[in-house]
Amino acid sequence: MKNLTAALCAMIGLCGAANAAITGVTGQTTWLGSPPASCVPLALTGFNAYAWDEQQNITLATLAVDMTNNPGTSAFMIPGLLGGTFDSHFIHFEGIPGVISAQGTVTFATNIVGVIVKPLTLDNSDATCGSFGTVYPTTYPFRGINTTIPSFFSINANTITFNLAALSAVGEVAQIRVITDAVPAPGACALLGMGGMIAARRRR
Structure with a gap:
């Protein structure tokens, strides 16, 4: 779970940079x-x-x-x-x-x-x-x-x-x-990534 949280934080940061x-x-x-x-x-x-x-x-x-x-x-x-x-x-x-x-x-x-x-x-x-x-x-x-x-x-x-x-x-x-x-707004990008990560985790 810690790895998932860290990955999501990184993704939000990247999306924020892309929004410039x-x-x-x-x-x-x-x-x-x-x-x-x-x-x-x-x-x-x-x-x-x-x-x-x-x-x-x-x-x-x-x-x-x-x-x-x-x-x-x-x-x-x-x-x-x-x-x-x-x-x-x-x-x-x-x-x-x-x-x-x-x-x-x-x-x-x-x-x-x-x-x-x-x-x-x-x-x-x-x-x-x-x-x-x-x-x-x-x-x-x-x-x-x-x-x-x-x-x-x-x-x-x-x-x-x-x-x-x-x-x-x-x-x-x-x-x-x-x-x-x-x-794309940072929030939308982050939510999209979050959904993908959660779905992948559930399939394991």
């Missing part, structure tokens, strides 16, 4: 372990882009996204509607004087199924996908990408590669919302 939706970043990217208090203009500036997990395991009947094609690039985006259970993540860049761009990658635990980059689409998804407690620049016209200085990104499987630009003179904030397949 962002798994890695490169380049000029800062991975925030918890969502920021605000990402409105002047609230989150610096040399790097910031990435964080938003709402996880959210079930939506309809979610409008600007890009559904994976692999794909921002030069050719196919918009569409998503429905199902997803994880949401956010990438934000607002430079400081003399710094107008940031390049990097963000990798997730599961594949990317949609990307949201236009001001109106971002506005419409802030409430349903955004982090609880984070103030977003909803209705702000200079958010997203391709406003004054073109930004670029590409996606392939579970990784997004970006070159974000934001002109501080007009208060631009480059922002991308990334929608991925949901990662």
Whole structure:
């Protein structure tokens, strides 16, 4: 019984680790372990882009996204509607004087199924996908990408590669919302493993 308990504890730990939706970043990217208090203009500036997990395991009947094609690039985006259970993540860049761009990658635990980059689409998804407690620049016209200085990104499987630009003179904030397949919750994973172990023990 002690061995079974130890194995279950280990399994719960592994499931908890698997539930971390962002798994890695490169380049000029800062991975925030918890969502920021605000990402409105002047609230989150610096040399790097910031990435964080938003709402996880959210079930939506309809979610409008600007890009559904994976692999794909921002030069050719196919918009569409998503429905199902997803994880949401956010990438934000607002430079400081003399710094107008940031390049990097963000990798997730599961594949990317949609990307949201236009001001109106971002506005419409802030409430349903955004982090609880984070103030977003909803209705702000200079958010997203391709406003004054073109930004670029590409996606392939579970990784997004970006070159974000934001002109501080007009208060631009480059922002991308990334929608991925949901990662199973730790509780569900642990219960599944527990059921299998108990069944195996009874068969002995």
